[in-house]
Amino acid sequence: xxxxxxxxASRFILLVLLQVLILSHINFLGYINPYLYILFIMLFPLxxxxxxxxxxxxxxxxxxxxFLDSGGIHAAAAVTIAYIRPVVLKxxxxxxxxxxxxxxxxxxxxxxxxxxxxxTVIHHFVLFSLEIFNFYNIILILQNTLFSSIFTIILCLLxxxxxxxxx
Amino acid sequence: MxxxxxxxxxxxxxxxxxxxxxxxxxxxxxxxxxHKSKFINSANFLSGGIYNSVNNVNEYIHLxxxxxxxxxxxxxLRSVLYNRPDSLQNTFIDSSYSGISYKFxxxxxxxxxxxxxxxxxxxxxxxxxxxxxxxxxxxSKGIVxxxxxxxxxxxxxxxxxxxxxxxxxxxxxxxxxxxxxxxxKSPHIVQLTEIQKIAxxxxxxxxxxxxxxxxxxxxxxxxxxxxYNLDASENYYTIHVRLFNDMTSLEHVYVIENKDVEExxxxxxxxxx
Numbered sequence: 001x002x003x004x005x006x007x008x009a010s011r012f013i014l015l016v017l018l019q020v021l022i023l024s025h026i027n028f029l030g031y032i033n034p035y036l037y038i039l040f041i042m043l044f045p046l047x048x049x050x051x052x053x054x055x056x057x058x059x060x061x062x063x064x065x066x067f068l069d070s071g072g073i074h075a076a077a078a079v080t081i082a083y084i085r086p087v088v089l090k091x092x093x094x095x096x097x098x099x100x101x102x103x104x105x106x107x108x109x110x111x112x113x114x115x116x117x118x119x120t121v122i123h124h125f126v127l128f129s130l131e132i133f134n135f136y137n138i139i140l141i142l143q144n145t146l147f148s149s150i151f152t153i154i155l156c157l158l159x160x161x162x163x164x165x166x167x
Numbered sequence: 168m169x170x171x172x173x174x175x176x177x178x179x180x181x182x183x184x185x186x187x188x189x190x191x192x193x194x195x196x197x198x199x200x201x202h203k204s205k206f207i208n209s210a211n212f213l214s215g216g217i218y219n220s221v222n223n224v225n226e227y228i229h230l231x232x233x234x235x236x237x238x239x240x241x242x243x244l245r246s247v248l249y250n251r252p253d254s255l256q257n258t259f260i261d262s263s264y265s266g267i268s269y270k271f272x273x274x275x276x277x278x279x280x281x282x283x284x285x286x287x288x289x290x291x292x293x294x295x296x297x298x299x300x301x302x303x304x305x306x307s308k309g310i311v312x313x314x315x316x317x318x319x320x321x322x323x324x325x326x327x328x329x330x331x332x333x334x335x336x337x338x339x340x341x342x343x344x345x346x347x348x349x350x351x352k353s354p355h356i357v358q359l360t361e362i363q364k365i366a367x368x369x370x371x372x373x374x375x376x377x378x379x380x381x382x383x384x385x386x387x388x389x390x391x392x393x394x395y396n397l398d399a400s401e402n403y404y405t406i407h408v409r410l411f412n413d414m415t416s417l418e419h420v421y422v423i424e425n426k427d428v429e430e431x432x433x434x435x436x437x438x439x440x
Contacts, residue, residue, distance in 0.1 A: 020214075021221055024280070030354070031282040050180045058187040062194075066207050067214045068280070069287035069323060071198025072191035079191060083184040130195050132284050132351070140351075 020067035057082035215321035240307035337377035
């Protein structure tokens with residue numbers, strides 16, 4: 001139990017530092033940044049206390065907001081995907097998830113991809129809607145969502161693949 | 168009563184989600200209105216300290232270009248100093264009156280952003296260095312923004328690349344003034360709105376600050392006119408201004424304090440006293 005807490009605490013800190021010090025300053029083609037910190041929410045243990053999970057996600061988002069001076073947009077987006085995660089899990093993994101035997105290290109690639117894509121796109125859509133905060137600019141919101149999602153998804157997949165090898 | 172408690176326990180996930188989302192939404196709304204982002208900002212001990220120590224390392228990478236910029240500015244200041252039409256011996260100096268109304272203090276940008284729609288900067292100076300809200304920030308090339316929040320050692324700046332910022336600016340040659348805003352697209356182009364239709368404008372004309380806001384002195388360079396068009400009502404020009412400043416690489420900036428700001432504000436707010 002303790003080792004799980006320790007793993008997730010260090011993952012939290014590492015992802016926040018990586019996000020605010022490096023990834024948010026990439027600005028590929030002027031505005032495209034990956035938001036890798038949502039990996040913390042994606043890889044959170046499946047058997048969890050719902051309340052603690054939601055509070056942790058909120059706190060994660062708020063920490064990012066504090067560093068990036070962005071109000072509460074990351075907190076809102078992070079808590080949204082934390083709330084809908086069970087639904088997405090059921091949708092992408094189906095029966096494996098229902099039997100409570102699932103581990104992220106040994107699921108098939110296709111369903112993992114679906115899972116990551118859905119959560120990333122929803123997160124980025126909420127994020128950019130709140131950031132731009134103007135539905136006249138819906139094209140800009142969708143464009144940002146699309147490009148940043150591609151970047152985030154690739155990074156998420158790479159990270160999970162690289163860190164699974166070691167086990 | 169029992170049913171209400173049961174309802175809350177059954178739906179606690181959803182209710183908690185709603186609560187947290189509305190808190191986050193509240194912070195977002197707050198950050199969109201001018202000078203209201205009180206709680207969540209990077210001018211605090213933790214994030215300020217981390218940005219500061221990372222910047223200590225990053226500084227070395229840009230040392231050469233920053234040195235060249237500073238030398239260029241020194242050169243310009245020297246040429247102004249030694250070419251004054253009437254030099255010091257003719258002027259009478261009244262030592263009892265210090266005519267200084269603007270006080271400049273140097274600072275270093277330790278966090279810069281330009282790709283969001285509401286960009287903020289972080290400076291390594293704060294209340295300890297007597298920096299307060301609503302002070303102006305410029306670099307050697309032109310304007311940068313306005314101080315928003317301050318902590319003991321750090322201060323956040325609302326960049327001119329922020330959709331909530333409005334700064335008074337004017338045409339250099341004709342004194343027609345308007346508000347400088349940003350449409351969130353390119354970090355090199357800002358928009359000058361509300362310029363009267365009769366103002367004579369040409370591509371390449373210089374835009375400077377107007378000195379009407381008590382934040383910036385007059386004649387701080389902003390940029391040159393890139394293109395212009397009439398707005399929907401056909402009474403005002405909207406001018407696209409190419410900034411002199413490269414907002415994507417800022418390091419040494421100056422914070423401007425207007426010593427007379429209280430007097431000016433008192434006069435404006437109580438005109439009949």
